[in-house]
Amino acid sequence: MALAGAARAARLPGMNPDCRITVRNTSDLIAVTPYLLGFHPSDSIVVIGTIGPTVSFAARHDLLAPGADGTEAIAPLVAAQEPESVSVLGFGPPGQVDHNVRALVQDLQTHGVRVLQRVRITGGRWWSYDCANSGCCPPEGNPVPSPHTEIAAAAVLQGQVALPNRQALVAQIAAIDGPQRDEMRQLTAQVCARARVSSDARRRAGRRLVRVAEERYASGRTLTLRETAELGVLLADPWVFNHAVERTRDEDWRIGLWTEVTRRVEPAWTAPAAALLSYSAWRAGLGSLARVAVDRALLHDPGHRFSGALDRLLAAGISHEFVDGLYETVDALSGRPM
Numbered sequence: 001m002a003l004a005g006a007a008r009a010a011r012l013p014g015m016n017p018d019c020r021i022t023v024r025n026t027s028d029l030i031a032v033t034p035y036l037l038g039f040h041p042s043d044s045i046v047v048i049g050t051i052g053p054t055v056s057f058a059a060r061h062d063l064l065a066p067g068a069d070g071t072e073a074i075a076p077l078v079a080a081q082e083p084e085s086v087s088v089l090g091f092g093p094p095g096q097v098d099h100n101v102r103a104l105v106q107d108l109q110t111h112g113v114r115v116l117q118r119v120r121i122t123g124g125r126w127w128s129y130d131c132a133n134s135g136c137c138p139p140e141g142n143p144v145p146s147p148h149t150e151i152a153a154a155a156v157l158q159g160q161v162a163l164p165n166r167q168a169l170v171a172q173i174a175a176i177d178g179p180q181r182d183e184m185r186q187l188t189a190q191v192c193a194r195a196r197v198s199s200d201a202r203r204r205a206g207r208r209l210v211r212v213a214e215e216r217y218a219s220g221r222t223l224t225l226r227e228t229a230e231l232g233v234l235l236a237d238p239w240v241f242n243h244a245v246e247r248t249r250d251e252d253w254r255i256g257l258w259t260e261v262t263r264r265v266e267p268a269w270t271a272p273a274a275a276l277l278s279y280s281a282w283r284a285g286l287g288s289l290a291r292v293a294v295d296r297a298l299l300h301d302p303g304h305r306f307s308g309a310l311d312r313l314l315a316a317g318i319s320h321e322f323v324d325g326l327y328e329t330v331d332a333l334s335g336r337p338m
Contacts, residue, residue: 034162049083206240232265
């Protein structure tokens with residue numbers, strides 16, 4: 001079943017803005033979905049929004065248990081993105097997907113969102129809820145596109161990766177173990193033992209080390225384990241943490257920087273680094289990575305205020321462009337230089 005007779009141009013996170021991947025039909029949409037999310041979804045409901053011929057966003061939520069309510073919370077978040085239309089894809093067991101898709105579509109329509117198509121993907125095959133033509137939509141379903149389609153090849157050519165599942169994404173930012181973990185534990189204890197300096201001195205050292213870390217990773221190098229231990233401890237100071245936040249832009253290397261720091265630091269010092277990883281991923285359009293990173297931050301420090309705010313922004317589907325624009329408007333109205 002074609003996408004309303006018109007191809008869609010998907011621009012994936014991290015792609016050159018001039019590059020597009022053309023999505024012509026439902027099979028293409030299913031093939032590109034893992035690259036929009038960063039992983040192959042399972043037991044999920046995915047909403048893909050479009051504006052004109054362009055895919056504007058993709059959002060994934062866990063499937064709700066049979067009979068459970070909860071899709072009504074998703075619909076207003078989708079509506080807030082102001083798409084011209086959306087496609088709803090359910091991945092998982094037939095009964096559970098049917099319930100989720102039916103409930104979500106009803107909620108979306110209540111919020112004035114046009115639903116272009118509804119699809120179920122189960123056991124390597126897909127079914128359209130909107131096509132009764134047995135010629136193109138047989139009762140046994142259509143095979144899910146292989147990982148070697150033109151769509152997948154185009155995504156890989158653009159440097160995109162689709163991990164096997166969400167757990168693989170979580171594993172990418174998991175704490176290191178083995179000898180490096182033992183060394184980090186010792187180094188962190190040493191840093192804490194000699195950290196009795198004035199607040200001003202600590203903050204100067206922290207700001208300097210943030211800039212050192214940026215220079216290293218921007219040039220393809222890394223921090224030593226000792227430097228990482230020092231940075232992890234110093235980021236607990238709000239002045240140092242805010243300095244790192246204020247310097248964050250949309251450079252790809254920041255993902256590598258804060259991923260490595262998040263993985264290396266001791267659990268007690270994880271929240272600030274994971275929050276910076278989430279913030280960097282959010283700015284880069286990597287919503288799935290931003291979500292698992294902020295979850296990690298809040299796991300280690302449920303009271304981390306920046307992580308809590310970012311958690312709410314992600315839950316509401318608010319982009320960093322909107323927030324940046326809001327700050328620019330406030331600055332302009334207040335007469336402050338931007």
